[in-house]
Amino acid sequence: MEQKPHYQLFIDGDWTEGAEGQAMAARNPATGADWASFACAASADVDRAVAAGQRALADPAWRDMSQTARGKLLYRLADLVAENAVHLGLIETTDSGKLLAETVSQTAYVADYYRYYAGLADKIEGAVLPIDKPDMHVFTRRDPIGVVAAVVPWNAQMFLTATKLGPALAAGCAVVLKASEIAPAPMFELARLIERAGFPRGVVSVITGDAENCAIPLTRHPDIDRIAFTGGPETARHVVRNSAENFAVTTLELGGKSPILVFDDADLDGAANGLIAGNFGASGQSCVAGSRGLVHRPIFDDLVRRIEEKAAVIVVGDPLDAATHIGPLCTEAQINRIEDSLAHARAQGARIRFGGARVERPGSYMAPTLVECAGPETETLKVEMFGPVMSLLPFDTEEEAIALANSTPYGLGSGVFTQNLARAHRVSERLRAGICWINTYRAISPIAPFGGFNQSGYGREAGLEAVLDYTRTKTTWINTSDTPMANPFIMR
Template sequence: MQQFQHYIDGSFLNAAAQFDSLDPASGSVWAKMPQATPEDVTAAVDAADRAFNAPDWAQMTASHRGKLLHVLADLIAENAPRLAELETRDTGKIIRETSAQIAYVADFYRYYAGLADKIEGAHLPIDKPDMEVWLRREPIGVVAAIVPWNSQLFLSAVKIGPALAAGCTVVLKASEDGPAPMLEFARIFDQAGFPKGVLNVITGGPDVGAALTSHPKVAHVAFTGGPDTARHIVRNSAENLASTSLELGGKSPFIVFEDADIESAVNAQVSGIFAATGQSCVSGSRLVVHASIKDQFLARLKEKAEEVVIGAPDDMQTEVGPLCTERQRDTALDLIERSLAQGAKLITGGQPVEGEGFYFQPTILDCSEARNADSLSHEFFGPVLSVVSFETEQEAIDIANDTAFGLASGLFTKNLTRAHRMIRAIRAGIVWVNTYRAVSPIAPFGGHGLSGHGREGGLQAALDYTKIKTVWLRTSDDPIPNPFVMR
């Protein structure tokens, strides 16, 4: 039975209470996690606030911050096997994916390490001849970063990386569902040489999140999760007027035209919905396929879905592991049953896998005759694909945009002019053309509508952790002639 601790003000601390963490592959308890109290939240925020104002961080050059981030990136790369093992054990994500993803996470920290001394202000060509005016970009303050259990090392990197590059300090709340990798990440961070209090890591349930996001010393909240929780965060931020960046859920359309390379599109769709057991905010969970190729496409897709290797997440041969929680498994089953009652047709799957753990069959529902089925509007966060067909380009656009979400989208066609028309017409923060689920530290991502606001990744993310200070310098030595006239 492994025991984990909070990381506050540069120290590893036991909590007054603990909670059990379940292994999704077996459903059994494997570790004890610390349960934060309101006092722990206050201690973590106070530590971050002290660190933000302390000379060893506040006066540190941007170049020096970048060097520390480089050290952190190297430590992540060195410890990637351990982090991958813990993420697989605590969340059920397959080891093939956690190993590859964590190795790439180091590159996100390297990107922000290089960006730290390139966050620039500006000189203004002001309309007053005796003034010099410029803008300074300064760190916004203490950041509350809240991440879900899925892809948490990646989702925290696109918050911690730009925040530290900009000179902020961070309190990270790891999800109560599978926090082990983030609590282990704190041990790696502790070795990188940052001043104490620059990063603090705690975990716990909604009450911890509420205390953190409403804390008067928190200046910005960076959240990844669902719209319902985001609404609570926005209400909480009314207490401290913190700015927010919200990366929320999705119901992403995966559009396939009749001229697409079918085998390539099928492979991308399989990866887009069944990779990570469908537990990804950018899952291509709505297949929008041209009616002329629908039967051919679905036949090949069904074949591939039924060939998927379901197994233990720590087995390198496994392609689909368990869902993270029993709650998710039950939610998926309930949504499928409701959608079938609403007229959807089951192509394959649709049931939990018998035996231990929270496994679920890769599932395909044909909703072409059931356009109001819940499976087309609700985010499953599981391996469930809903299919609709279309006849015209405008119909494909209408179906793609018939959602309150707007995070990601996929488009498969060989027609370049059509692709450009679709790119303009689709309401989503990301459009992948003839590919899917590609990411890079250089490219920002984020959504619209119920998928949130703000962007993570790229230069813009670092700028979002800064505030503008306007500086006026009078260059004339002459006395100011009239103190009652605005100049």
């Protein structure tokens, strides 16, 4: 019998079992079978990883490395990620059930995130200040913020890791990367590439484990200087409370219930494809899923018909098969939550236009589902589904559409389909969301900031400013005169 892979923790440049010897099985959602195992970190392992980061920051090998040299290491990592995109994608698909076509293409594209931040590494600049005291020379510099706790979920690991790891390393930080205990294998495969790229020991450690033994000790650790967290709002509340213990600078990316607005002048085939991308892409397991479809009433029936026609040819099946459009959900718990929400929606008067049930085959499969909602309080419009469930609700006026779109505590993504340029500007300006896509959906770039409003979190990942968020500004004053200090009791 072929031996199943076993992944160890990567701490201070060494591969190691957890301090308490705990391990978990990795389940393949496509088959329901365990395919690998991985070591789980205990509090002592968190301490080791953070201490390794502190030592790396003090070690001349990393502390005194030029910014240009840091960039070259990131370029090397980018090349390794691109060269190993197929392997990384296969591991991620096996561990999480995401389509191989998407995991491979997304991993290959993620290499550009590391290249982007590699190019920014030696563009992190201070300034000479035009100070109002002629005998003083005053300048600023940006120093690495310190040891970063980067907490990444399972659903878009390569992308969400790159948006944290890229700018943190470009800035000269050390990083403890905490992978989800659900499907962490790709993160350990990435750790092998980080090791091969030549980063000094301790600059990056990769660990995983449960909340009590790993996540909580990490996010409240007294020597953590910054927390970059992606996950759900409830967990984020605990992270924020934990950060009160160390005053770590914290950014949160928390997902949500993103609206897609379709107006009566939209290209309906394009809008139908946008709704399908926003709801069925990645099997609906996306933080920016456009799971609240708001449709102008005059085109509602026509748009639903087009979605039904396109959905009829969607293939649900093996994520390794290139013909598959929707693979399994990562966990059985997701399907259970979806089934409960659909039952509530039906009780509220919603109509299931297609789907609405699990697919009977080994693994955790859910059929693509369209819910015609009875009103704005329909449960599937309120709850983050994290599965292939599209909910549609008609509106009559632009003002009503905007009000419905903003009637949520979340605010990550949004979409607008219209051929009216004035309307596109007008509506997108009023949507309370960190991202707005016009006549497209679910597009990303290392150049474009990514993040939300309200309960979708705060702070931004990707883009030029993100690298500055991993630095602290230091101001230096130099007295250029030969005159000694005057009255010491008066502030200059």
